[in-house]
Amino acid sequence: MPDLSPPPTLDDIKAAAMRIAPFAHRTPLVESKMLNERVGGRLLLKCENLQCTGSFKFRGAYNRISQLSSEELARGIVASSSGNHAQGVAAAAGLCGAKATIVMPHDAPAIKVDNTRALGADIVVYNRDTDNRDEAAARVVDELGGVFVHPYEHPHIIAGQGTSALEVVQELQKTGDNLDAYLVCCSGGGLTAGSAIVMSELMPGADIYGVEPVDFDDTGRSLVAGKRMSNPATTGSICDALLVEIPGEFTYSINSRLLKGALSVSDDEVREAVAYAFRTLKLVVEPGGAVTLAACLAGKIDCKDKIIGMTLSGGNIDPALFSDIISTR
Amino acid sequence: MPDLSPPPTLDDIKAAAMRIAPFAHRTPLVESKMLNERVGGRLLLKCENLQCTGSFKFRGAYNRISQLSSEELARGIVASSSGNHAQGVAAAAGLCGAKATIVMPHDAPAIKVDNTRALGADIVVYNRDTDNRDEAAARVVDELGGVFVHPYEHPHIIAGQGTSALEVVQELQKTGDNLDAYLVCCSGGGLTAGSAIVMSELMPGADIYGVEPVDFDDTGRSLVAGKRMSNPATTGSICDALLVEIPGEFTYSINSRLLKGALSVSDDEVREAVAYAFRTLKLVVEPGGAVTLAACLAGKIDCKDKIIGMTLSGGNIDPALFSDIISTR
Numbered sequence: 001m002p003d004l005s006p007p008p009t010l011d012d013i014k015a016a017a018m019r020i021a022p023f024a025h026r027t028p029l030v031e032s033k034m035l036n037e038r039v040g041g042r043l044l045l046k047c048e049n050l051q052c053t054g055s056f057k058f059r060g061a062y063n064r065i066s067q068l069s070s071e072e073l074a075r076g077i078v079a080s081s082s083g084n085h086a087q088g089v090a091a092a093a094g095l096c097g098a099k100a101t102i103v104m105p106h107d108a109p110a111i112k113v114d115n116t117r118a119l120g121a122d123i124v125v126y127n128r129d130t131d132n133r134d135e136a137a138a139r140v141v142d143e144l145g146g147v148f149v150h151p152y153e154h155p156h157i158i159a160g161q162g163t164s165a166l167e168v169v170q171e172l173q174k175t176g177d178n179l180d181a182y183l184v185c186c187s188g189g190g191l192t193a194g195s196a197i198v199m200s201e202l203m204p205g206a207d208i209y210g211v212e213p214v215d216f217d218d219t220g221r222s223l224v225a226g227k228r229m230s231n232p233a234t235t236g237s238i239c240d241a242l243l244v245e246i247p248g249e250f251t252y253s254i255n256s257r258l259l260k261g262a263l264s265v266s267d268d269e270v271r272e273a274v275a276y277a278f279r280t281l282k283l284v285v286e287p288g289g290a291v292t293l294a295a296c297l298a299g300k301i302d303c304k305d306k307i308i309g310m311t312l313s314g315g316n317i318d319p320a321l322f323s324d325i326i327s328t329r
Numbered sequence: 330m331p332d333l334s335p336p337p338t339l340d341d342i343k344a345a346a347m348r349i350a351p352f353a354h355r356t357p358l359v360e361s362k363m364l365n366e367r368v369g370g371r372l373l374l375k376c377e378n379l380q381c382t383g384s385f386k387f388r389g390a391y392n393r394i395s396q397l398s399s400e401e402l403a404r405g406i407v408a409s410s411s412g413n414h415a416q417g418v419a420a421a422a423g424l425c426g427a428k429a430t431i432v433m434p435h436d437a438p439a440i441k442v443d444n445t446r447a448l449g450a451d452i453v454v455y456n457r458d459t460d461n462r463d464e465a466a467a468r469v470v471d472e473l474g475g476v477f478v479h480p481y482e483h484p485h486i487i488a489g490q491g492t493s494a495l496e497v498v499q500e501l502q503k504t505g506d507n508l509d510a511y512l513v514c515c516s517g518g519g520l521t522a523g524s525a526i527v528m529s530e531l532m533p534g535a536d537i538y539g540v541e542p543v544d545f546d547d548t549g550r551s552l553v554a555g556k557r558m559s560n561p562a563t564t565g566s567i568c569d570a571l572l573v574e575i576p577g578e579f580t581y582s583i584n585s586r587l588l589k590g591a592l593s594v595s596d597d598e599v600r601e602a603v604a605y606a607f608r609t610l611k612l613v614v615e616p617g618g619a620v621t622l623a624a625c626l627a628g629k630i631d632c633k634d635k636i637i638g639m640t641l642s643g644g645n646i647d648p649a650l651f652s653d654i655i656s657t658r
């Protein structure tokens with residue numbers, strides 16, 4: 001499954017930016033003086049929650065699918081996702097005239113299932129507790145003969161996700177500001193790898209960190225161990241977008257080289273960040289998209305007198321959970 | 330009370346922009362391809378919900394208060410507001426080293442009261458049903474001897490609010506796009522007047538509309554009648570930020586000259602817009618800040634093949650109301 005071709009280059013990411021430009025949003029880099037005061041430094045928030053389909057995933061999906069041959073597009077696309085990659089693939093496939101079939105876990109947030117269906121995809125549900133995700137996806141590929149679009153193990157996906165960090169750098173070049181650190185919401189590692197390639201070349205003074213939920217800190221433990229480590233569980237955090245089993249082989253080969261380290265945050269710290277984004281920033285951020293902000297609010301990284309960039313990677317959260325979080329803080 | 334000096338000029342608004350630049354956010358102009366598809370045109374959303382203190386009001390408050398003399402600042406600031414002007418004044422007074430006392434109605438949203446207090450202001454509550462707002466404010470001014478900062482009837486306030494539209498024009502100049510219409514959330518008329526001065530000079534092809542809640546469409550009825558008309562009630566809409574009694578004399582003298590007309594939306598249409606902003610745009614918008622979006626979603630203005638700019642003027646909404654809205658749509 002993993003594609004161990006060479007990692008995408010900065011030029012590949014610049015080409016991806018050209019490719020997605022007519023269809024993706026150039027998302028704003030938001031700064032809040034109240035947030036800066038609270039942490040004692042400057043935080044720059046790359047709002048991928050405002051991206052098409054509500055997360056950064058559209059970038060990679062479109063960059064990958066738009067480079068398929070017409071023969072491949074005619075076979076249709078198959079993807080496996082709890083929701084954000086699903087929506088990105090469904091939207092990108094629609095733009096490229098391909099049919100998309102998405103394998104989703106039974107406990108995916110309703111808003112993600114509904115939006116994926118609304119974007120024209122067929123949905124196949126598997127039980128996360130009793131069935132294996134990859135096997136479920138393989139069955140669908142066998143049956144339909146479609147092209148499997150992996151959420152992170154492909155250079156075109158990683159290059160597409162990297163366009164987000166490229167836009168951050170372009171904004172900073174206007175003001176001449178340099179980042180001390182760049183934080184990325186990290187699961188399989190595609191956004192992290194793409195961002196790390198950009199930042200390590202164009203913003204070499206910035207330390208790059210993946211941020212993960214506690215107990216799903218596979219990238220963090222892998223970096224310490226020097227080899228890929230898996231998580232003990234596949235459920236048990238509100239960060240539904242970040243529940244990967246183990247870092248990708250391809251993405252980890254990039255991230256192990258370029259990351260300074262990884263940070264982890266508890267569900268409680270994530271809830272506080274989601275509530276803070278509602279109350280003070282006026283942004284809707286899903287739990288998995290708020291881990292970077294949570295790390296700063298919870299003091300997991302020293303922000304004092306620093307300039308720290310970060311992705312808010314998505315905003316697809318069910319109304320019931322959002323209501324629960326904002327009402328109890 | 331009204332200051333019938335000449336209206337602010339475009340140069341006054343440009344000077345205000347310089348004055349507020351170090352302290353205000355340059356808010357993003359957001360576009361959503363999904364929203365564009367839904368209305369059949371291009372909608373450009375000026376996100377004043379992301380402004381300092383969660384609404385555009387900081388712009389005018391800082392432009393006004395920063396031009397007071399040190400003697401006036403020493404006397405302190407008094408303002409009357411249901412919440413957004415209150416927070417803007419509290420923040421601006423704090424930056425200028427002045428004490429702020431805010432007269433607020435008993436039914437102001439808790440989030441607005443709490444934030445105003447957190448910004449260091451004293452709060453005096455009056456009963457909106459039994460007491461007159463202006464008289465309550467006059468009593469506080471008499472007692473404290475402070476400078477009254479009216480929410481809209483002053484050229485410095487109007488010039489400050491106009492900086493939001495100036496930023497919109499500056500963004501459009503980068504792309505060469507021209508607006509067919511510009512929609513402004515309208516109550517006393519300060520943001521509307523400031524925006525209209527900018528747009529009528531720099532974007533002369535754009536029709537400028539105020540947007541109001543049904544039953545609080547005083548500006549709309551005034552424009553039709555050719556004179557200032559008051560509203561039958563002062564309570565009864567979820568748009569707490571837009572419950573003015575009658576258009577300002579000063580603001581109306583500007584708006585009656587420059588507005589193409591006014592649109593009005595029901596509470597139900599506003600709730601749908603707040604829910605849409607949550608679900609699809611991933612933005613937290615308060616009811617009074619969502620009337621412009623509501624007008625487009627409800628078909629109150631023809632968006633087909635048009636480019637329409639608008640303010641989302643604030644995002645200060647209580648969690649309980651927000652939860653109620655997003656859970657029932």
